[in-house]
Amino acid sequence: MGLDEAAAAVRDGDAAVYPTETVYGLGADATDADAVAGVFDLKGRPRDKPLSLGVPSVDAALEYTRPTEREAAFMRRFLPGPVTVVVERRETLPDNLTAGRERVGVRIPDHETALALLERTPPLTATSANRSGAPSVTRVSDLDSRVREGAGAVVDGGETPGTESTVVDPGKGVIHRRGAMADDIEAWLQAEQ
DSSP states (O other), X not given: OOHHHHHHXXXXXXXXXXXXXXXXXXXXXTTOHHHHHHHHHHHTOOTTSOOEEEOSSHHHHHTTBOOOHHHHHHHHHHOSSSEEEEEEBOTTSOGGGTTTOSEEEEEOOOOHHHHHHHHHSSOEEEEESSOTTSOOOSSGGGSOHHHHHHSSEEOOOXXXXXXXXXXXXXXXXXXXXXXXXXXXXXXXXXXXX
8 A cells, every 4th residue: 555545544543554664663643542542452552551653853743742952962863763762742742642641752763665654644653563562563464463454554665674663761861672773872872961
């Protein structure tokens, strides 16, 4: 399925499966509480585990977040890339996206297809396209049938590398999950204290 069809599915309130530079993602309109709830249901994910926000650029992220100067500098250094950056959210994002928390993970994939989709849609949920607890999906053929059938669109971009993004809160200097580029991120956090 093409990007225009995937964007149309998102605008209709459905989720789309799309490739990134890490694994396949599951994206629905992150500003729509009902669409976000649908992603939790598709994944079978506990509602107390927040989802991240996928956007096409740091400037787009600033419309939905309030990073500090240090956090914004970190975002401009490492995004787009295989990094999820945790910053303060704006009230325009629904509570269920962040499980009621004041901070949200921001993801800007360094992947041509993912960025092209994000340019055509509102901000998307940025979460892996697997069922909760199952391995991440690196090929469309590995999608759980419930996710495949529940998504409004599936964009096949071939096999993805499979490395998880590094999740980091640069304001607190904490790496929550080590993944791609973790050593570079750790060096930046230490140098910029």
